[in-house]
Amino acid sequence: MRLLLHRDAASSSSTARLDPRSWKFFWASRALPRCKETCWRAICGLLPLKETLFRRHIDVDPGCGFCASERENEDHLFLQCPAAKHIWFAFQLAIRVDSFTSFQAFWTAVIAMDDDEVLAMAQTVVYAIWEARNKVCFQQGELVVATVLRRVASLLEEAQVRDLARAPSVSLPAKWSKPAVDIIKCNFDASLRVDGTGGMGMVARDCQGEAMAAACSFPILCTSPLVAEAMSTYEMDTTVGY
Template sequence: MHTGDPTLKDRLAWPYDKRGSYSVKSGYYWSHSRNIDHCRQSNWLVPIPSTLWKIVWKLKVPPKIRTFMWRTLHAALATMKNLYIRRSSLSPICPLCNSNDESIEHLFLFCRWVEVVWFGGMLNLRPHPLHVSSWANWIVQMGDSETGSIEVRINRLSYIAFTCWHIWKSRCDFQFNNQVIYPSRVVAAISRSVSAYQDFINRLSFPSLLNQPNLGDEVQWSPPNQGVIKINVDASWDASVGGGFMGVVARDENGRFLAASRLRVKATGATMAEALAILHGCKLGVRNGWNSICIESDSFDAISCLRDPAKKGSWDAFPILRKCYRLRMAFQACRWSWVPRLANSVADFLASRKCREACDQIWVHRPPSSLVHVLCNGGLPCPP
C-alpha cells in the first residue's frame, strides 16, 4: 500500500509545523514544551501562577534583581546542585556548610548563616523545611493575595528580592574571593540597598524643581500663617560612614529667626536620616513651647507617610515617623508640608558638609554668622 504521491521524491519534513518547514520559532516552542514536560514529570519546576509573574516584574527593585529573581524561579542559577546535574561540578554539596546539597531552597532559606539573615531582617522570617515544599511555592506563599493588599505584597516581595540578591553576592564572594560572611553585615547591606533604591524612586516620582525653567522666584521659602512657627528640616547621609548631619531652623510669620540646630546623625539610609531631622524639629517645638507649628521637609517619602498614617514607607524610618506623628498631640496645631529643596535652602545648608559650623550646635534667637548670609538671601529679616 502506497502513501502519498509515488511520482514525487521523498523529502525531509518538520512535523511540528503545518507546512513541514523548520523555523527557529517552531524549534523554540518544541524545545520549550519538552523542557516543561520534563520538569513537571521530575517535580523540578513548579508551575507559577501568572499573577505572581506580574508581581515579580513590578517589584520595587533594580531591573537586574528582577531578572535575578526570574532566574531563581526557573532554577537557572548556578548553584552547586544545578551544576552537578549538568555535569559541571564534581559535587552538589554546599560550599558554606558542607552538610547539604546546595539547592535553591538550601541556598536562600535553610543554610545556617542564611537563617540569621532572614530573622535579623525587616520581616523576621524563620523558614522551616517542613513548611517549604519548593522555592517557587514559598515565593507564591509570600506573595499570596490573602496576606495583604497588592502594595503590601509587592513591598514584601521586593524586600525578599533584595535579601536574595545580597545572599547570592555574599555566597559568591565566599566561593570565589575567600571573603568571610558576617550575617549582620549582610542585613545592614540589605537595609542600605532598600533605603537607597526607595530614595531614588522618590526622586523620580517627584522630580526636583531645579530643572524647570519657568519657576523664577516662586521657588523660595514662604512665611507661615499668623501665629504659626515654621520649622524647616533637612538631612544629609553618606553611605560610606552610615551617617551624616541634620539641620533644623525655625522662623515665625514675619520670617524672623527663632532657633536653629545642626546635629550629627547615625542612620541606615537617607530616609531614616530625614525622619530623624523631622523628629528633632518636633522636639524643638516642644522645648520652646510653641502652640502651632508647620514642619517643612524636602523628603517626599517622609511627608507622605506623616500625612497618611496608613503608609509605612521605609521600614527603618517608620518607627521614627510614628514618634513624630504622636508628638503632634503636644501642639494645638501641627501640619506637615513638602517643599522643593530651593525652598528649604537654610536647613539644607545646615545639613550639608559645606557648613563651617561644628556639629551638635543649637542656636536660639541669634543665628551663627555663617547662617546669616543664607537667611538674608531670601530677603527676610534676620538679627544683625
C-alpha cells in the same frame, strides 16, 4: 512587625510555577532591578548553583557554598541552609522559612500575601544571600550575617532613592496674588537631583504683577531643597539690581 508565612499558604509542589498575574506583581515590585532579576533566575532555576553545574558534568563540588553539608540548590541555599535561616530570622520581617521545603512554594506564598513591601524585602534578601554566597565562594570571604543585613538595608534604601528620583513632581494648585502697593514680591524656587546638583531661579514683581527682575542659576551643588531655595535668595541679592 513579625511576619509568619506558613506552608499551607502555598502550594507544596516543588514544580509549582508562578502564573502570569503573579509575575506581573513580581516585576512591579519596588526592589532594585538586579534584585528582581536574580530572584527571577533563582525561581526559574537559572542560577549557576553548584548542584546544577555538577549535574551538567562540570567538575565542581556540589556542596553548599555556605555550609558544605548539603548540595547547593535553590531550596537549600535560599531556605534550608542554616546561614539562610539565620539571615531570614534576623531580619525585621521574620519569615518562617522552615515551613517550606520548596523555594518555589515559598515564593508562591510571598506573592499570595499581596504586599509590595514584603515582596521587595524578600527579593532583596535573596539577592543579598546570592551576593554573599559568591563572595564566600570566589573571594574566600566569610559569611557575616550582620553584614548581609546591612547590605539588604542599603539596597532597599537605594531602591527608595531611585523611586523618589523617578516620581513625577507634584504640582500643587496655587494662585499667585499681587502684592500691596509699594511692595515688591519675590518668588523663589529650586530643584535638586539625586546627585546633589540642580538649579534655582527667582522673579520679582510689583503690585500690578509686572516682572521687575529675574535671575536663575544652573548648576548648583547642594544637599537639600530647603538650602537650595535659601541659596536662591543669596543669588538674587548678588546678581539682580533694581
